[in-house]
C-alpha cells in the first residue's frame with residue numbers, strides 16, 4: 349500500500365538531489381514556445397553537453413511573466429535562482445560559459461533572483477510585476493516540471509488530500525471550503541462550499557466532478573496556464589472535491605487544440621494512478637476516484653456548464669434548460685458539479701492550511717486571490733496572482749507597466765467578451781467580484797484587455813459582438829438573432845451610416861436578449877455595448893453625429909464573423925470521442 353509519508357520521503361530525496369548540481373529551468377509553456385523557448389532549451393542542452401558540465405536542464409511551465417519569455421533560470425547548488433529574460437540560443441550559450449564555467453552571474457542580463465540575493469541583481473520580490481503577488485493556485489508554476497509527481501509532492505503537494513482522507517470526514521472538508529469563502533473562478537463566483545453541498549446531498553452512488561477548461565475567452569489563459577505548468581494541483585483539488593461530495597469520477601474538459609494542457613494533464617493523471625493517488629482505495633483509504641481528460645469541439649458556448657455536459661456525452665454543445673440543475677441531473681443523467689480549473693486549484697492549499705487562512709486574504713466578500721491575465725496594449729503582458737482588493741490601477745500600471753505605447757489607458761475590457769468595458773476613470777476601483785459588477789463590468793475568469801486612446805470603442809465592441817454572434821449556438825432566437833441584429837447596427841455606426849434611433853434599437857435588442865435567452869451567452873450579450881455606451885459615449889456620438897471615427901480605427905467594412913480557431917483536421921472528432929463512460 350502506498351502511503352503519503354513514503355511518497356513524500358522519496359519526493360524530497362529526489363528534489364534534494366536535483367539541487368546538488370546546477371539546475372537550469374526553461375519556461376516552455378505556450379508563451380515561451382511562441383517566443384522561441386524550444387530553441388533555447390536545445391541550445392542550453394547542447395552547450396552543457398559540449399562543455400561537459402554536470403547540469404540538469406529542465407523544461408518547466410510558465411511563471412506568469414510572459415513578457416519576459418523566453419525565460420530561463422539558473423540555480424547553482426546552495427545559491428538563489430537567477431532569472432534571465434528574452435533569452436536567445438546565442439545568449440543561452442553565453443550564460444553557460446559565463447555563469448556556469450566562469451562564475452560570472454551576468455547581472456547585466458538578469459531579471460531578478462528568487463530565494464536569496466546575488467550582488468548586482470535585484471530580487472524578483474522587488475520587481476513591480478512580482479511584488480504584489482500572493483501565489484496560491486500558481487505557487488508551483490514555472491518552478492516544477494509539469495506532470496512530475498515527485499516535484500509536486502516535494503513542494504507540499506498532496507498534503508491536502510492526505511489530510512482530508514486521514515483526518516477529516518467529507519462534511520468537514522465542505523465546511524472548511526465554505527469557511528474559506530472560496531467562490532467559483534469561472535465567472536459566476538458562486539460559493540464553492542455551497543455548490544459542493546448540493547452535490548453531496550444528491551442521492552445515488554454515481555456522481556461526477558466536471559472541470560471546466562474550455563477557456564474560450566479572448567484574453568483569458570490562466571486555466572490553460574495552470575494545466576500546462578502544474579496539472580497536479582488541479583488533479584489533487586478535483587480528487588478532494590470527489591471525496592467531499594461523494595463523486596466517483598472527474599472529467600477535465602479541455603478545448604481541442606490546447607495541446608500543452610491536454611498532454612500534461614493526461615500524463616499527470618497517469619502518474620497519479622501509478623502512485624495510488626487515483627483509482628481504487630486512494631492512499632489505502634476506502635475512497636476511490638477516477639479521472640480522465642475529455643475534449644471539447646469548436647464551440648465557445650461549450651464552456652457553459654450544461655453545454656459542456658452535452659459535449660462530453662458526444663452531442664452538439666448546446667445548453668440545457670434548467671431546472672433540473674446539474675447537481676440533480678447532470679452528466680449522463682447523474683448528479684454533477686462543474687468547477688473551473690482555478691477554483692479547484694486553490695482547494696489543496698485551502699484544505700492543507702485551513703479555510704481561515706484563505707479567508708484572511710482578499711476582501712470581505714471576495715476571499716483569496718485573483719489570477720489576472722493582462723493582455724492588449726500593456727507593457728508587461730502575463731498572468732499574475734494578486735490578492736483581491738488591489739486596485740485596477742495597481743494591476744495595470746504597477747504590474748502591467750501601463751500601456752507601453754506612450755498613450756494613456758482609455759478602457760479595460762474585462763471578464764471576456766460578455767464581460768464589459770470599464771473606462772479609465774474606473775481604474776481606482778478594487779479588484780473584487782462585486783465591486784467590478786457594480787462598476788459596470790464583471791471580473792469573469794480574470795481576463796483584462798488594456799486599450800489605449802488609439803482604440804475606438806465602437807470598433808472594439810463590434811468585434812466583441814461579432815465574436816459572440818459567431819459563437820451563439822443558435823438554440824434560442826433572442827440570442828441568435830439579437831447578436832446578428834446588434835452587429836448590423838454596429839457595422840452601420842462604424843461605417844458612419846448610423847441612424848438617430850440606433851442606440852435605442854440596440855437597447856431594445858439587448859433587453860430582449862437579456863430576458864429571453866436560455867443561457868448567459870445571450871443573457872449577458874448586451875453587456876459590452878451597454879458598458880461601452882456608458883464609458884465611451886463620445887465615440888458613439890462622433891460616429892453618429894460627425895459620421896467619422898475618432899481614432900480612424902473603423903474601416904468602412906462589414907465585420908462579418910470570422911472563425912476563431914483553426915479548421916478541424918479531418919476525423920479529429922472520431923479520434924477524440926467522448927465514449928468513455
Ligand code: SF4
Nearest residue numbers: 822823824827867870
Ligand atoms: S443564449 Fe445563445 S448560446 Fe445560449 S442557448 Fe440560446 S442561442 Fe445558445
